[in-house]
Amino acid sequence: MRSAAVVGTGLIGTSIALALRGRGVTTYLLDRDPETARTAAGLGAGLAAVPRTPVDLAILAVPPQHVARALHEHQHLNLAHDFTDAASVKAKPQAEAAALGCDLSRYVGGHPMAGREQSGPLAARGDLFQGRPWVLTPAEGAGRRALDRTMELAELCGARPVVMGHEQHDRAVALISHTPHVVASLLAARLLHGDEAELQLAGQGLRDVTRIAGGDAELWTDIIGSNASAVADVLAEIVLDLRVVVEALADLGTGAPERPRISREHLTTALVRGVQGRGRIPAGVVSGPAAAVSGLRLSGAAVGG
Structure with missing residues (x-):
C-alpha cells in the first residue's frame, strides 16, 4: 500500500x-x-x-x-x-x-x-x-x-x-466490550448517591471496575444502540444472575434460619463463576477493547473534507 x-x-x-x-x-x-x-x-x-x-x-x-x-x-x-x-x-x-x-x-x-x-x-x-x-x-x-x-x-x-x-463479531463485542461499558456505567452512576466521606474511601478496585465508564456518553449511545439486540441479550442474562444474588443476599441479611445455607451457596457460586469466567480471558489481553472506539469523534464523524 x-x-x-x-x-x-x-x-x-x-x-x-x-x-x-x-x-x-x-x-x-x-x-x-x-x-x-x-x-x-x-x-x-x-x-x-x-x-x-x-x-x-x-x-x-x-x-x-x-x-x-x-x-x-x-x-x-x-x-x-x-x-x-x-x-x-x-x-x-x-x-x-x-x-x-x-x-x-x-x-x-x-x-x-x-x-x-x-x-x-x-x-x-x-x-x-x-x-x-x-x-x-x-x-x-x-x-x-x-x-x-x-x-x-x-x-x-x-x-x-x-x-x-458480521453477526459473530457483533455478538463478541456485545459480550466483551459493549455490555461491560453499560455495567460499568450503571455501577459508576450509583456513586452519585454516595456522600463525600464515603467516596474518600474509594480504592483501586473501584477505579478499575468503573474506568471505562468515563467514555463519551453520546458516542457510546450510538455504539451500543447500533448493537442493541446483542447487548440486550447479554444484559438479560446478567439480570437473571443478579436476581439470584439479590435474593441470596436478602435471605442472608434477614438471617432467616431456613435458608442461610442455600443462600450462601448461591452467593459463592456466583463469585466462583466470576473467577472462572475471568480465567478464560486469553493471556496477554489487556484492558482496552471496551474503549476501542472511544476516540471516534462525533463532531468530525460523518463526512470529512
Whole structure:
C-alpha cells in the first residue's frame, strides 16, 4: 500500500494515520472539522487535504451510524480504490451500505480492538494497535484486493488480523466490550448517591471496575444502540444472575434460619463463576477493547473534507 486516506481524525483515525506514516504510506486526513484534521497533521499523521487522485485505501474512522453514509459519499467522490472502516459494530452498517447501493466489492468492514479513555487526535498514538486483534468482516462478494489491502492495513499498524462474520463479531463485542461499558456505567452512576466521606474511601478496585465508564456518553449511545439486540441479550442474562444474588443476599441479611445455607451457596457460586469466567480471558489481553472506539469523534464523524 502506497497511499491512504483517513476520514475522521479522532483518536482511532489519527492513530491509524500515525502508524501508516511511520511505515512510509502517504496519508491524507479528512474531517468534517478542518481544524481537527489540521491538528492531526500537525502531529505528523499526514496531509490535511483531499488527494487529487484515488488513494489505495480509505479508512472510515467514524461512529457506526455514519459508516454507510460516509462510504456512499466517498465512493461517489472516488476517494479511494478500496474502503474499510473502524467502527465497533459491523452488521448494521453493512446492511445500511447495501441499502444505499454502495459498491460492497470494494469494502471490507474492520474493527481495531484497541483504544484509550481519552478522545481526539491529541490522544493518538502510532503504536496503539501493536499486538492487538484487528477484526475484518468481509461480506459475500467482497473483492480479494479490498480484503488484501485491509489485511495489510492491520499489519502495517502492528495489529493481528482476525476474519469473522458480521453477526459473530457483533455478538463478541456485545459480550466483551459493549455490555461491560453499560455495567460499568450503571455501577459508576450509583456513586452519585454516595456522600463525600464515603467516596474518600474509594480504592483501586473501584477505579478499575468503573474506568471505562468515563467514555463519551453520546458516542457510546450510538455504539451500543447500533448493537442493541446483542447487548440486550447479554444484559438479560446478567439480570437473571443478579436476581439470584439479590435474593441470596436478602435471605442472608434477614438471617432467616431456613435458608442461610442455600443462600450462601448461591452467593459463592456466583463469585466462583466470576473467577472462572475471568480465567478464560486469553493471556496477554489487556484492558482496552471496551474503549476501542472511544476516540471516534462525533463532531468530525460523518463526512470529512
